Amino acid sequence: MSSEKITAETRTEFGKGAARRIRREHKIPAVVYGHGGEPIHLTLPGHETMMALKHHGPNALLELSIDGKTQLALTKQVQIDNVRRVIEHVDFIAVKAGEKVLVEIPVVVVGEAAPETLVTTLSETVSVEAEATHVPEAIEVSVAGAEAGTQITAADLTLPSGVTLSADPELLVVHVAAAQTAAALEAELEAAEAEAGIVHEESDAEAAAEAAAPAEGE
Incomplete structure (x- = not known):
């Protein structure tokens, strides 16, 4: 199982309003859980992320570049808008090789x-x-x-x-x-x-x- 490399941005704004602004920019809000640390809230590039999840399926493994550091993240949940069929949010868990x-x-x-x-x-x-x-x-x-x-x-x-x-x-x-x-x-x-x-x-x-x-x- 290969991993896709995605450059992510950390985010500090939360809530529905912030999420809508992110989606208007054709990006996807996401969060990474695991390994005892605080959850990492991210913004991912929309098209790249969508293609990676489509290609690798529900357990897609992504290699996230976050502030210059690399974090392996396993997809756990993808929320999709049932009408527009676009990704609204993605939950990951942090993993190690x-x-x-x-x-x-x-x-x-x-x-x-x-x-x-x-x-x-x-x-x-x-x-x-x-x-x-x-x-x-x-x-x-x-x-x-x-x-x-x-x-x-x-x-x-x-x-x-x-x-x-x-x-x-x-x-x-x-x-x-x-x-x-x-x-x-x-x-x-x-x-x-x-x-x-x-x-x-x-x-x-x-x-x-x-x-x-x-x-x-x-």
């Missing part, structure tokens, strides 16, 4: 399961412990050829070297079930409609077909 950290890693399902099956991801992330400079961006789970009834737990995951599982080994990550047939789905829908008292009017085509059909005994 070789230090172990507890992180949530995204699970990516790959491969095609057996025909007529449905693959469901029940846990989109899994908790692991890894060196701060070697946090995997994602953990792949292969369902290639998996038959209905297959269950993949956290204990079944193949983790990179140096990464250990912190989640419950019995945590169900992926489940492969038999896909519902069209006939079964239609029968289920009809039963639900009948229970709800929904009655469909006969279409013109159905009425015409019924009229054209020979009467019983003819």
